[in-house]
Amino acid sequence: MPFINERLDANRESIEKDRAASGPVRVSRFRFEPDAVMSRLREQIVGQPEALTAMEAMLVRVKADIGEENRPLAVHLFLGPTGVGKTETVRLIAEAIAGNRDGVCRIDMNTLAQEHYAAALTGAPPGYVGSKEGHSLFDPDKVQGSFSKPGIVLFDEIEKASKEVVRILLNVLDTGRLVFPSGNREIDFRNTLIFMTSNAGALDAEAYHHRYQHGWRRWLGLRPGNGQVLRDSALRRHFDPEFLNRIDQILTFNNLTDNWLEALLDIELAGLNKRLARKQAELTLSPELRAELCHGYDSRYGAREMLRAFRQRLEPAVARALLAFPESRQFEADVHNKEVTVHQYVE
Ligand SMILES: Nc1ncnc2c1ncn2[C@@H]1O[C@H](COP(=O)(O)OP(=O)(O)O)[C@@H](O)[C@H]1O
Ligand SMILES: [Mg+2]
Structure with a gap:
């Protein structure tokens, strides 16, 4: 399969030619309509209006196709407790964009951490068992998408990732590429929407709420502390600042009442x-x-x-x-x- 960027360049040229012929009409190479994606999300996801508003802004920005060249199209981290719609949101976006809720390449950090096996992401280095196959958990078609569709990747439960895996990720966020240690393969993330989920901070928030309910602050009539501060300190405990800095937006999903x-x-x-x-x-x-x-x-x-x-x-x-x-x-x-x-x- 030719690398996506070659295909993108070829197609970009042809679109630009069409455009030159037909006057100044601004057409996106992306086929999806943000409004259509959003109406599906708004029908199916309940109780998360802030997260959905952020998804709308992201889709519009991606559709306009004015992002930086050597980065993924978008990088979002979804925080929040379990079972509140984080993964479902990504699946619905995949359904609307790729036509299929499994059109997302999902990497479960939980399993990766248990296996202590970064090689599952990148294929083993030369000389190791399995290095010939260059076997990787990434499905290149889902990651790279196509000229008219962004690819979609979901890193689930990112707080479980080992240091080594985080280093690989950092590199992907930074350069938009993943070069396999074998040196002869690469996966391109520059046409990709990257989502990560984590419940880091959800437990802290709950413990805090519990302490507040039973603590002196409540008896003195003080309001609970600022959730943002709490969240940020939990995030800093789990992730390096350089990793957090490469994320476009960190969204907190609410508890479902x-x-x-x-x-x-x-x-x-x-x-x-x-x-x-x-x-x-x-x-x-x-x-x-x-x-x-x-x-x-x-x-x-x-x-x-x-x-x-x-x-x-x-x-x-x-x-x-x-x-x-x-x-x-x-x-x-x-x-x-x-x-x-x-x-x-x-x-
Ligand atoms: N806010 C929500 N709106 C609609 N469905 C939800 C919501 N939260 C959870 N669900 C449903 O509950 C199940 C688990 O949600 P999921 O998104 O996988 O949770 P998590 O936040 O842990 O990723 C899914 O089948 C999903 O359809
Ligand atoms: Mg999930």
């Missing part, structure tokens, strides 16, 4: 009802089941528990009811003694 879980439940239910409509069926949830699904779990784990219960407790009961009552159209799901039941709905 109960109301947002309800909103998410409605999105999930709408999805299920769309599928049920193909079977001429429709499902409603009793208030008790709603409450159990949204408030029956420790909200520290974000949306995950609720979604798991939806799939593992509700959907099988719905499936059984569909088969048991082939003539019915309306169903209602309820809960008794932790048991989810689905029955025909009679007015």
